[in-house]
Each structure stands twice: as structure tokens, then as C-alpha cells.
Amino acid sequence: MRRNLVVGNWKMHGSRAANAQLLGGLKEAGPWNADVAVCVPFPYIAETALALTGTAMVFGAQDCSSHEQGAYTGEVSSAMLQDIGCRYVIVGHSERRAYHAESDQLVADKAKAALAHGVTPIVCVGETRAEREAGQTEAVVKRQLATVIHTLGHCCGEMVVAYEPVWAIGTGLTATPEQAQSVHAVLRAQLMAATDRASVMRILYGGSVKPDNAAELFRQPDIDGGLIGGAALKAADFAAICRAAAQ
Numbered sequence: 025m026r027r028n029l030v031v032g033n034w035k036m037h038g039s040r041a042a043n044a045q046l047l048g049g050l051k052e053a054g055p056w057n058a059d060v061a062v063c064v065p066f067p068y069i070a071e072t073a074l075a076l077t078g079t080a081m082v083f084g085a086q087d088c089s090s091h092e093q094g095a096y097t098g099e100v101s102s103a104m105l106q107d108i109g110c111r112y113v114i115v116g117h118s119e120r121r122a123y124h125a126e127s128d129q130l131v132a133d134k135a136k137a138a139l140a141h142g143v144t145p146i147v148c149v150g151e152t153r154a155e156r157e158a159g160q161t162e163a164v165v166k167r168q169l170a171t172v173i174h175t176l177g178h179c180c181g182e183m184v185v186a187y188e189p190v191w192a193i194g195t196g197l198t199a200t201p202e203q204a205q206s207v208h209a210v211l212r213a214q215l216m217a218a219t220d221r222a223s224v225m226r227i228l229y230g231g232s233v234k235p236d237n238a239a240e241l242f243r244q245p246d247i248d249g250g251l252i253g254g255a256a257l258k259a260a261d262f263a264a265i266c267r268a269a270a271q
């Protein structure tokens with residue numbers, strides 16, 4: 025059986041005071057019978073690491089460089105993330121694809137760099153509203169995932185995949201459990217053809233997951249947890265989602 029994974033994506037939110045309160049609230053509410061991680065802005069990783077010491081929660085980052093090291097001003101390498109104890113790094117979030125013009129290949133290269141340093145990439149895929157309306161959902165997510173599978177080769181079984189329909193992110197519009205499950209099943213089948221680890225790989229759903237819709241989403245056979253944005257910023261909400269994921 026796959027153990028559910030719930031990942032908080034804090035995006036560009038937080039302050040030292042707010043983070044301390046949020047993490048304190050989570051520590052009080054946990055532990056849960058699920059894997060739980062928070063992906064925080066780079067400047068707060070070290071303090072998050074300290075705050076989570078002695079808990080079952082782990083932490084990660086929201087992006088990494090595809091390069092090993094060198095003259096890349098402003099970038100952060102996966103070796104640095106490993107050095108500071110990150111377990112996960114989100115790559116290919118739709119906000120990075122949209123606002124930083126990240127291509128499928130760049131996302132795949134970032135995932136490869138992360139795995140090379142033992143940091144598990146959470147690779148995001150998902151269609152826009154226009155793509156869904158044009159009936160292209162399956163083709164889009166398969167194209168995005170295929171590039172990563174091809175680039176990672178036999179290591180592709182080590183990644184976490186997150187299906188995040190772009191139209192559902194931060195909009196309050198959630199994919200129905202059936203809509204999400206049908207895309208997750210497509211992704212699982214694609215992974216099955218690529219790696220014998222497909223049946224143990226986690227495929228997360230993300231996009232307006234809230235305490236009141238989490239349980240039904242997580243009940244779907246190919247949904248193995250969530251990537252949580254807005255609701256990850258409130259301890260009570262994130263804790264309720266972790267509770268819904270507990271098995």
C-alpha cells in the first residue's frame with residue numbers, strides 16, 4: 025500500500041514570526057499516520073529545519089537549479105538543498121512554468137539534478153482551463169510527464185508526481201474527485217509503462233484542496249495525498265488535511 029503524502033507549498037508567504045506560529049501549531053496537532061512535509065521559501069529553510077527537529081515532519085524547497093554549481097546568480101543548487109537537509113523539492117510548478125517560462129525539459133533537468141543529490145523531486149504537471157476545454161488534458165499531462173520519464177531514465181521511479189490542474193490552483197475551483205482520479209489513472213498507466221516502481225509511487229493532487237474536500241479526493245484509488253497551497257498557511261486547515269490523509 026502507498027503511504028499518503030501531504031506537502032504544504034507555502035509559495036512566497038511567511039515571516040519568521042508567522043512561520044514559528046504555523047509550525048508550532050502543526051507540531052501540536054501532529055503526528056498523523058501519513059507523511060507530511062512543508063516546502064518553504066529558501067531563507068526560511070534553516071529555521072524550519074530547527075523547528076521540525078524531533079518531529080516526523082520533513083521539509084523542502086519550491087525550486088532548484090538544473091545546474092550543479094557555478095556562475096548562476098540567484099539560483100540555488102540541489103546540492104545545497106541536500107546539504108541543509110531538504111527531503112523534497114517542488115519542480116515544474118505551474119507558476120514557475122508560466123511566470124519563468126520553464127520548459128518541460130528544464131523541469132526534467134531540475135528533477136534530475138535533485139535526484140542526483142538524494143532530494144526527491146515533486147514534479148508538477150497540469151493543464152490550463154483552455155487546454156481542458158479543448159479536450160487536451162490527457163495529451164498535455166502525458167507530454168509533461170514523458171519528458172521527465174525520458175530524462176530520468178530508470179531513476180524515474182524515485183520521483184513524486186503532482187497533478188495540479190492550473191484552473192484549480194488558488195481559485196477555489198477543485199477538480200471533482202472523479203476528474204482528478206481519471207487523470208491520476210492516466211499518469212499511473214504512463215508510469216507503469218516506464219518503471220516497475222509505478223505501483224508504489226505517490227501521485228499527489230493539488231488545486232484548492234481544503235479540509236472539506238480532502239478526504240474524498242484522498243479516497244480515490246490513484247490519489248496518494250496532496251500538494252496544498254493556501255490551506256497550508258493555516259495550521260488548523262493543514263492539520264485537518266493531514267488528518268484526512270491519515271490511513
Ligand code: PGA
Pocket residue numbers: 033188192193194195196230231232233251252253254255
Ligand atoms: P492551492 O495551491 O491549494 O492554493 O490551490 C496549490 C498549489 O499551487 O500547489
